[in-house]
Amino acid sequence: MKRDKIADKERLEALGSYTIMDSEEESLYNDITALAAAICNTPISLISLVDDNRQFFKSHHGLELTSTTLDDSFCKYLILDDLDVLIVENPNQDKRFSEYASVKGDLKIGFYAGVSLTNDDGYQLGSLCVMDQKTKQLNELQINGLKTLAKQVIQLFELRKSKKISRHQKNKLEQKGILLDNIVSATGIGIWERDIKNNLMKLNYECLKILGYSAEAKKTLQYSDWENFIHPEDLKLVKAKLERCFEHKTEIYDIKYRIINLSGQTNWVHDNGKVLSWDDDQPLLMYGTIQNITQKVNDDFELVKLKNNQEAIINNTKDLLWSVDTEYRLIMANNAYHELIRDNIGYQFNVGDVVFSENFDIDINNKWKNYYARALNGEQFSIKGKFHNPAKLRTTYGLTSFNPLYDNNGKLLGLTCYSKDITSEVLSQQVLISAKEEMQKIMDASLDIICTIDEEGYFLSINKACQKIWGYEPKDLIGKQYIGFVHEEDKELTLNEAFAILEGEKVTGFENRYIHKNNTIVPMLWSANWDDKERVVYCIARDITEKKKADVQLAQSERRFKSLVQDGSDLIAILNTEANFLYVSPTSTRILQTTPEEYLGTNAFDYVHPEDYDEVLKQFYKILEVPQTKIRPFRFRIKNNQYIWMETTVTNKLDEPSINGIVVNSRDVSNRVNYLKAIEKQNAKLKEIAWTQSHELRAPVARLMGLVNLIRDENHDLDFEEKNRMLQYIIDSADEIDVVIKKIVDSTVQRMNIEETE
């Protein structure tokens, strides 16, 4: 059966179509094998084509043979086992190859790496391979290099087949160059040629790139310049390795070292070379390749770790990995899957077991059977579902992807399942949803308008506050341009502000007016800032109608206050506790004929009349004990040493931050005091008049009363003469009363008149 693959009629026909078997040696193919050997650092490289009884070497770098029988063929295993790449690191320990003449015999092949030459129709024609006497390992880059070269070989075959090669014979050399350039640039390998005699390094583009040069740079360097790129710590080793080559101690120069490129970056390179020509024992020309392996050096460690841990990862992950065949039998599963099953049904499925159990709920069995059937039908899909683990009392969320599993021939083998634990995503999504809901609640509860506006000024979102403030529902506004709702007179200002916001300025305290749905004007206060990432403006707007009203009232009350202070008849002053003037109202100019400025800094008591000083001082300082006190009228000095009478109310506003002093309201009461003084004087005179009059009038009345008492009293033995005398007294007293009354009337009127004219 295996033999059949080699002898497959269609494959052999495909091979024959290239007429390549037993064709002449061609340098084009030799270049490829030379390059393959250089890339892989092996002495031997072959292009081997396998028919039903032998292998023919179209190119055989480092080996004199042109063909062998299939009995001694490594390459046939690529075809037999349907492989893309075959690497045999120790053929003498591999029972397939250990008896080969090339392994056992003089050739002593210790390493083989071959890449299948597979044409576009999928037929494997042979291989591009490298061989070495000693065992070795190839890195990924080298294998990829081989693969690339193998593709080039197939392309050459295709070209040959379509006879393009013969038609373009003239451009052969040019094509060869392009081809090689393509190969080299595809593999990323730098190629250098060192003229040892003249100390010159000829470099290709890839090589220059490693040094940090641009494509236009010159392609030849002095060797000393080249050495300058080598890391100082590595230079000694490089020199030593080269020396060994030049002294024939080693044929191949192979070293990894560091290059510091023109930008100062340090990169690891893998440098391979070989002396090509000698002048006696002196090396003349050396040829080599150089590769940037920085990534690989960095990756190598990780790769080893990864490889070592691969199994551990598969088995340690919480994610579930398993595959089942077309009969729902388990092919393979990781520990997480086994654990989940075990926790659910008490035992685990072994490979080959049907992955359903009576211990599962029938619905669960049916559900999974349904999924598997879909995958086995060729469908690729993912299901988000809950996994319940009764043992751990835990529910996890998983995103399970189902993929049909095919073998190389496209035959359905079964399906693979990969279930990723997305519990944290689901939970955080739930948190996100509840945060969003909460945000929405806050937005809905906000009395202020909260909205987002895009670059063109369209409302993207807005909360419900707009209904209360502007009369529009959110749906009336979203998708409309905000400027349409702004008061006509404020549009220009608003657009300027919006421009500033889009420039990245954060705006707070911007005021404009919006037009309510009912056409009333709503003054608004805005805060907004531009989110460059989201490309939206976030805005918060407050209805400041009430504040505006309050502002107007405040302005009015300020005006009123001003007019009271400036135009009133009272003098208002603020004093500190030493009674020095801190403030004097402008009314001082009118009331005291002195400007407020002249009083500032002077002491109020300097203006108080000396006779009133003590009393005023006593009354003034009561203010430190009571909130308000009145000072009785006192004399206050104004211009020209004149005094006016002042009546004052003192109010303690020391604790009032806006005043911080003693407020003194004073009024000129000179007129009133003068009237009072005049009245007092008048009263004194009236009293005097009254006294005099009462005295003058009382005297004769008292006499009359005494005389009458005497007459009535019979105890007095009065004689005739005495009686006459008494009668005369009575008459005199009566006359006197008459005179006195007349006098009183006359003098009172007269004296009062005098007072009036005073």
Add this chain to the structure above:
Amino acid sequence: MSYKIIVIEDDPIFTFLLEKGLKATGITGDITLFTNGLTAINFLKEDYNNDNNYVVFLDLNMPVMNGWKFMEHFEVLANPSNCMVFVLTSSGNKLDIDNLMASPLVTDFVIKPINDIVFKKIKNAIQSKFGE
């Protein structure tokens, strides 16, 4: 005990009524009459000695020297132990009397006209000070 009665009054009708009243009440003693404070104080400066007792009836409103002026002089020479002054006034005005009442010499105020009840009070006052 005996005492001298000094009447300082410019109104002759009052003087007449006072003499009649004193006699009717039984207040006895030599009565010396003066029509103003000056003649009275000049007399007293001569006559006053501690062995005599003096009962003075003093009017306030008088020409030449009024009752207040008289008291200023009399307070200098007289001793409250042997002097009683009854101030006569025709008005009940308190202003007239407050400062005079402060003097230890002044026994009482008597508002004119003097009726017999007042005379009896005056008699009692004299008797309690100077005896029967």
